[in-house]
Amino acid sequence: MSKHHSCAIPGCNHMIPASRLMCRDHWFEVPGPLRHAINSTWKNGEIGAYRRNVEEAVRVVSGTEPAAEPEAEDAAD
Template sequence: MTDKAAYVKSQGQTRKHHCHWPGCEKQVPPAMWGCSTHWFKLPAALRSKIWATYRPGQEVNGTPSTAYVEVAKEVQMWIKEQP
């Protein structure tokens, strides 16, 4: 397991934070993008982009990278295009 993966898995529910899938209210630790159901609905390429641009601690200090924000927008656009 990578250091990044270990970090994410060790993070708990430190504050109210729901899955980023539109309409999903499932609470997930802030270090996670979303619930497992919606995470795995994303294509592997998008999940890889999220993972590559995520920096441990960005959810704590509220400063995701520009690259992460761009990927997050790309993911939301992909979701909106789904039937």
């Protein structure tokens, strides 16, 4: 398994540790509440909500969509 991968933001070529989602510059462009939601859904194993929050963060940082409210895990996921 690789110890590094590229940042989750399309077009960013920064190589980052496998334990990180994005490079530092892009991570701090993600609104604070959404960063918190990404971390908490990952830690709680709420994979469906985690993936949706990551998709939202990528849209926000890529400039394709304004930020929405972070998502918490539903009982249905």
